[in-house]
Amino acid sequence: MVENTGFLLHDVHFAYGDKAALRGVDLTLPLGRFYGVVGPNGCGKSTLLDVLMANRQPRQGRVLLDGAAVGHHGRRQLARQVALVPQDFAIPFAFTVLEVVLMGRHPYLPRFGTPTAADLDCAEQAMAALGIAELRERSVTGLSGGEKQRVVVARALAQDTPILLLDEATSNLDIRHTLEIFQVARERVRHGRTVIAVVHNLNLAAAYCDEMVFLDEGRVAAAGPTATTLTSTTIAEVFGVESRVARDDFCGTLQVSFRYGD
Amino acid sequence: MTSTHRAYPWLAMGLMLAVCIAIVLSTGLGFIPITPAEVVRVIASRLTGDTGLTAGLDPVFSYVVLDVRLPRILAAVGVGAGLAICGVLFQGLLLNPLADPYTLGISSGAAFGASVALLADGTLLGHLPVPLFAFAGAMAALVVVLWLASHDGQLSANTLILSGVIVGAILAAGISFMKYLADEQVGVIVFWLMGSFAGRTWAQVGVVFATVLAGLLVAVYYGRDLNIIALGSRTSDSLGVETGRVRKILLVAASLLVGVCVSVSGIIGFIGLIVPHLMRMVAGPDNRRLTVVAALAGGLLLLMADTVTRAVLPAEVPIGVLTALIGGPFFCYIFRRRGAFHG
Numbered sequence: 001m002v003e004n005t006g007f008l009l010h011d012v013h014f015a016y017g018d019k020a021a022l023r024g025v026d027l028t029l030p031l032g033r034f035y036g037v038v039g040p041n042g043c044g045k046s047t048l049l050d051v052l053m054a055n056r057q058p059r060q061g062r063v064l065l066d067g068a069a070v071g072h073h074g075r076r077q078l079a080r081q082v083a084l085v086p087q088d089f090a091i092p093f094a095f096t097v098l099e100v101v102l103m104g105r106h107p108y109l110p111r112f113g114t115p116t117a118a119d120l121d122c123a124e125q126a127m128a129a130l131g132i133a134e135l136r137e138r139s140v141t142g143l144s145g146g147e148k149q150r151v152v153v154a155r156a157l158a159q160d161t162p163i164l165l166l167d168e169a170t171s172n173l174d175i176r177h178t179l180e181i182f183q184v185a186r187e188r189v190r191h192g193r194t195v196i197a198v199v200h201n202l203n204l205a206a207a208y209c210d211e212m213v214f215l216d217e218g219r220v221a222a223a224g225p226t227a228t229t230l231t232s233t234t235i236a237e238v239f240g241v242e243s244r245v246a247r248d249d250f251c252g253t254l255q256v257s258f259r260y261g262d
Numbered sequence: 263m264t265s266t267h268r269a270y271p272w273l274a275m276g277l278m279l280a281v282c283i284a285i286v287l288s289t290g291l292g293f294i295p296i297t298p299a300e301v302v303r304v305i306a307s308r309l310t311g312d313t314g315l316t317a318g319l320d321p322v323f324s325y326v327v328l329d330v331r332l333p334r335i336l337a338a339v340g341v342g343a344g345l346a347i348c349g350v351l352f353q354g355l356l357l358n359p360l361a362d363p364y365t366l367g368i369s370s371g372a373a374f375g376a377s378v379a380l381l382a383d384g385t386l387l388g389h390l391p392v393p394l395f396a397f398a399g400a401m402a403a404l405v406v407v408l409w410l411a412s413h414d415g416q417l418s419a420n421t422l423i424l425s426g427v428i429v430g431a432i433l434a435a436g437i438s439f440m441k442y443l444a445d446e447q448v449g450v451i452v453f454w455l456m457g458s459f460a461g462r463t464w465a466q467v468g469v470v471f472a473t474v475l476a477g478l479l480v481a482v483y484y485g486r487d488l489n490i491i492a493l494g495s496r497t498s499d500s501l502g503v504e505t506g507r508v509r510k511i512l513l514v515a516a517s518l519l520v521g522v523c524v525s526v527s528g529i530i531g532f533i534g535l536i537v538p539h540l541m542r543m544v545a546g547p548d549n550r551r552l553t554v555v556a557a558l559a560g561g562l563l564l565l566m567a568d569t570v571t572r573a574v575l576p577a578e579v580p581i582g583v584l585t586a587l588i589g590g591p592f593f594c595y596i597f598r599r600r601g602a603f604h605g
Contacts, residue, residue, distance in 0.1 A: 055499050079502030086496050092357050093492050093547035103490050107502040111483070155493075159501070 005066055006031040006163075006194065007052060012061035014047055014218075021047040022058070023218040029211075031162060034189045035196045036209030036226070040239055043215040045198040046087075049165050052196070053082055079107035083159035085169040089152045094139040097151050101127055104158030126157035129184050146177045153181055157188075164188065166197035170204075182208045206230055206245075206254045214238050230254055270551050273544060277558035281339060284565050289331045291573035296323055304328065337462040337526055338568040338581075339561035340470035342533055344523045346541075346560025347477050349534025350553050351516040354488040355509055359539065359596060360423050363520040364531030364589075367407050367430035368400045372524035373455055374433045375399020380451060381444045393469065397521030403429055404517050457528040457582025459568050466526050473522040478557055480515045484508050485550030492547075530582045532589020533560055539596060 007029040014022040021044045029035055037045050050056040051063055054070040063070045070078065083104070091100065104126070105119040115123075127133045130150040135143065140151055149172055156164060164185065170178040185195045186208055199205040205212060205226070212229045214221040216238045222229045235243045241258055248255035286305075290296040296304075300319060304327040307315035316324060345363060352361040352368075363369045379395035410425035441451055481488075487508045490498045498505045523530070537560040538552065545555045564581075567588075571579045 050496070053500055055496060075499070075504055076502035079500060082500065084497065084500035086494060088494065089497075090357070091493060092359060093354075093542065095489070095492070095547050099489075099548070100493070103493065103501060106486065106490055109486075111486075152493075152497075165500075 007196075008062075008064040008067075009051075010062045010064075012051060012058045012063060014044075014051060014056060014058050021218055022051065024061070025215075025218070025220055027213065027220060027223060029194070029196065031194045032189065032192050033194060033210040034186060034208055035194075036205035036212045037196065037198045037215060038200070038202060038205055038212060038238075039215035039221075043238075044218040045215055046167055048215065049084065049167050049196070049198060052165065053084055054078060076107050079159065079161075081161050082163045082165060083156040083161040084165045085153050085156045085167065087168040087171055089148055091140045091148070094141045097127070097132060097135045097138050097140060097143070097154075098123060100140055100151055101154045101158050104155040104160075107159065122160055123154075123158045126154040129157060129187075130154045131180070145172050146174065149173055150177065150181070153184070157184070161193075163194045163196065166195065166199075168198050168200060171200060178204065202230070202235070202256045206256060207251055226254065230256070232256075270545055270555070274551075274555055274558065277555055277562060281558055281562050281565070284562055284569075285332075285335055285339065288335055288565060288569040288573070289327055291569060292326075292331065294322070294326055296327065301327055305332075333462045333464050333467050334459045334568070334572075335565060336467045337470055338459045338565045340467060340474050341459075341523045341527045341530065342537075342560040342562070342564025343557040344470065344474045344477060344519045344560075345530060345533040345564070346537040346556040347474065347481055347553055348516045348519050348523075349538040349560075350549060350556050351481055351488070351512050352534070353538055354492060354549055355512055355516075356422060357492055357494070358422055360535070360593070361426075362532065362534035363400075363516075363523075364430075364529065365423055365535065365593070366404070366426035367428070367433065368403050368426075368517065368520050369524055369529045369531065370430040370433035370437075371403020372396040372400040372521045373529050374403075374436055375521070376525050377437050377440050377451060377455075381440055393522050393525040396525040397518050399433075400517040400520045400524070401514070403433065404513060455528050455582075456580030457530040457585070458578075458580055459527055460572075460578065462526065470522060470526050473519055474557070477515050477519045478553060480511065481553040482550055484512055485548070485553060488512065488549040489547070528580075528582055530564070531586050532593065533564055533585055535596075536589055536592050537563060539592075 007027065009025050009027040012022050012025040013020070025048065037048060039045055047056065051058055052070065054073070057071065065073060065081065073081065101123040102115050102119065105115055105122060108119065109115065124133065127136065130153055132147065132150050132154060135147060140148060143151065149169065153169060166185065170181050173181070182204065185197065189195055197209070209226050211224060212226050213223045214229065214234055221238050222234045230245055232243045232245050235241065235245070235256065243259070244257045245254055247253070286298050286301050289301045290298050300323060303315045303319065304324050307313060308328055349362045352363065352366060353359055373396070375395035375398050376392050379392045407422070407425045407429050410429070411422040437455065487498070487503045490501050490503050491505060491508065495505045538556050541552055541556045541559055545551050567584050568581050571581050571584055
């Protein structure tokens with residue numbers, strides 16, 4: 001058993017019925033980095049996250065976390081290591097913000113246990129990080145889309161896991177809230193945790209991610225440090241658009257410009 | 263923490279007390295009026311075995327209270343509690359505030375199964391266990407409704423109700439066809455289908471209470487998992503909930519409850535819809551608390567409705583008709599309001 005080596009995927013295949021979603025994915029994702037997973041719609045990004053969380057069993061190949069198959073960690077145990085922020089977040093019942101954030105403590109609570117002071121503390125810190133502490137007692141059904149999404153992110157932070165998966169977690173948010181959530185994620189990576197984010201916006205990925213994974217039709221087209229993988233050649237190959245990748249003076253990172261047609 | 267948390271023990275105790283008072287009061291009501299004090303004396307005498315308590319009372323009181331009214335009244339309390347628990351479970355599992363055994367067509371499935379068993383009685387098949395057939399019918403209807411409503415593993419709220427209505431309509435036609443085939447027993451079946459507690463036995467009361475208690479325990483045991491399932495199955499999986507397993511266990515438990523309730527009382531709609539809604543407003547959405555107060559409130563509401571049909575109205579109206587008359591408009595109200603929320 002190798003401790004804390006992160007994810008290791010070897011020749012992972014997955015299909016929905018006879019529609020292949022992943023076709024032989026090989027990836028090594030050591031801990032402590034910010035990974036951006038990019039690719040066209042339907043390239044298998046969300047499926048990849050589901051496989052990492054053992055929500056879906058690969059048809060072939062192996063997914064290891066810290067040297068052991070993810071399926072062998074057990075649901076509860078895995079929930080203490082990997083948290084997910086999904087892209088859709090309908091909450092049909094009027095739970096308060098605090099109640100939803102405290103659900104992040106579920107993997108630590110005994111069946112009939114109530115949250116301890118430490119659990120509450122964890123939830124408070126998560127809400128403070130997302131700037132939603134004052135919404136504590138509000139019902140989630142009455143929140144705006146942006147507020148709701150921050151509640152869902154706070155719920156994942158309260159889970160206090162070494163690894164955080166973001167599945168297009170900011171696709172419904174305006175740019176300020178998007179940056180806020182990526183800052184919070186970045187801050188966690190600075191403290192030695194791991195973030196694996198499915199991102200649509202290449203410039204967002206370029207600004208925050210240490211490494212990028214380009215998926216195309218269920219295969220890894222390129223993977224590695226952002227500086228070497230984010231090239232106009234890769235973008236042309238995966239997305240089929242013309243672009244220029246250059247260091248931007250204003251944000252101090254690589255940024256992509258596209259040719260928008262005539 | 264919040265006001266609903268502090269109010270909860272009072273609410274639960276208040277409802278418990280209200281159920282006890284309603285049982286005593288309604289037992290006194292009817293063709294032969296009996297005072298609450300006399301009702302208590304008869305019940306206490308039976309429980310303690312002290313015959314001195316009923317000294318000086320008309321002996322017919324004891325018969326009326328213990329053999330005629332109490333079984334019916336307790337059956338109504340039990341079925342009301344059972345249907346309310348089912349409502350909480352279906353709404354929580356299907357993430358759908360409109361779900362209830364009736365709107366999902368599951369009550370019709372149970373009624374279809376029970377009708378088969380009832381009509382087979384006296385034929386070559388002999389005596390068939392009605393609750394078991396009702397359970398099988400409920401499960402079958404549930405499976406078909408879920409299959410109809412799901413696309414790529416997703417359940418849409420409105421599609422689900424639509425599927426429930428369609429399956430319910432087909433099963434209603436099936437029941438009508440069975441009634442046509444067996445015209446002799448039609449009277450019994452027609453009245454039973456519309457819902458009634460008349461002439462229930464202590465044995466039926468026992469079955470209902472045992473099932474309801476088991477259902478309540480299962481619902482409370484998985485209460486926090488059910489809360490988390492409301493965040494969607496991907497999230498609940500990622501929080502360590504065995505979503506698929508919990509969902510199956512709770513759906514089977516709810517179907518079993520529907521089967522037993524329908525086999526005892528016929529189809530009684532909307533209790534499972536109204537009660538969880540009202541209780542969610544006062545007790546909050548946490549299913550561990552909600553199930554308990556919904557069970558109590560469901561028992562109370564159905565008992566009051568049954569008492570109205572039995573002792574207040576000049577002629578006995580089938581209770582299913584009464585609950586549909588109250589519950590139908592309530593469904594419309596929720597449907598409209600939900601529309602306003604979801605855009």
